[in-house]
Amino acid sequence: MKRPSEDVILAMEDVKVHFDMDEGLLKAVDGVDFVIKKGRTLGIVGESGCGKSVTTNAIFKILPKYGLISGNIWLYEKDGKELEEPINIAELNPTGDVIRSIRGGNISMIFQEPMKAFSPVHTIGNQIMETIMLHVEPDKKKAREICVEALRAVGISNPEQRVDEYPHQLSGGMRQRAMIAMALASKPSILIADEPTTALDVTIQAQVLDLINNLKHENNTSVIFITHDLGVIAEMSDDVAVMYLGKIVESCDVDTLFYNPQHPYTRALLKSIPTADKQHKGRFESIRGTVPYAMNLPVQCGFCDRCDEAIKGVCDKGYPPNVEIEPGHFVRCFKFADKGTEGK
C-alpha cells in the first residue's frame, strides 16, 4: 500500500472487527477508514457502544480471540524512520515480536480502564522505567528520574515514594494518572487516549490535556483522542470522526464539525451538549432512543430509527454511501447520496 502522503503515519482501510459470539456475529466495527497525520489530533466521538474503543484496540492489536479483524491498518513509520514496506498491523500476530516492538514506543495507549495497563506483580516504577529504558533512556538511574518527574507531572504527590508501590496500593485515580505518565514518558509517535480523563477531577483533567498537547507539539506526536465530551473535542482536536454503530458517519476538520455539521447524528450530538443547569455531565441524553446492539441488524442506515429526517423506503433499505461533500468533509447519509464524490 503506497503511502498517501508524507505526513500520514497510519492509515485504516475498511477495518472491521466482528465478534463471533454464541448468539451471532456482533459487528462492533464495520468498515472504518481514516488516516492519522503527524503532529495532529484526531478526535473520535460518539455515544457509548459505537465502537470507539474496539477501533483503537484493533490498532494496538488487543482484541479477544473471538474478535475477527479484517481490512488493513498500515503503519508507515517506525522509530521515526519511514518503513520500506509499511507494516499491516491488522495481519500481525497479536503476541509476536513486531507488535510488541510497536506497543509502548511507537504507539502508546492510555486505556479507558487503568488496570489493563499494569501488571499487578511489578511496581509501577519498574513498569514505567522498563518502557522508558526501551524507548527513551537506557540508563537505569536516569530512567528512574524521568519516571519520577513523569509521575509528578500528572499530579501524583510524593512520586519518589509512589514509584516503588504496586498498582493495588494506588487509588483508582492515581493508577489512571500513573498510566498516563507511562504512556507519555515513552514519547510515542502515536498516542491513543481512550477517555483519558473521565475518572479524574477537573484540575487534573486540565493538566493532563495540557501534557498531551505539550507532547504533541514538542515531539510531533499524533494523537487519537476518544471522548464523549464535545467540549474536549473542540479543545483538543484538529480533525474529528463521528462514530455511530461501528461506522464513521461524518469526518472533517474540527471547525467544520462545529460550524457546518451535516449528518443528522452529528447535529443531534451537538444539540445535546450538556449545559451547566441540566447537569448532564457529558452524556448525550437528549437524542431519542438508544444505539442499537450491533448484532443481527437489518441492512439499513444505523441511525435511521432515531433520525427525524429519515426518508422512508430509502434510509431503511440499504447502507448510505460515504460522500465527500466538500474537500475533506465526508458524510455517510442518504441526504447527500448524490451531492458529492463517493469516498471510502
Ligand SMILES: Nc1ncnc2c1ncn2[C@@H]1O[C@H](COP(=O)(O)OP(=O)(O)OP(=O)(O)O)[C@@H](O)[C@H]1O
Ligand atoms: N470483548 C468484547 N466482547 C464482546 N463484545 C464486545 C467486546 N468489547 C466490546 N464489545 C461490544 O462492541 C461494541 C463496541 O464497543 P466499544 O467498547 O468499542 O464501544 P465504545 O464506543 O468505546 O463505548 P464507550 O463510550 O462506552 O466506551 C459494543 O456493542 C460492545 O458491547
Ligand SMILES: [Mg+2]
Ligand atoms: Mg470505549
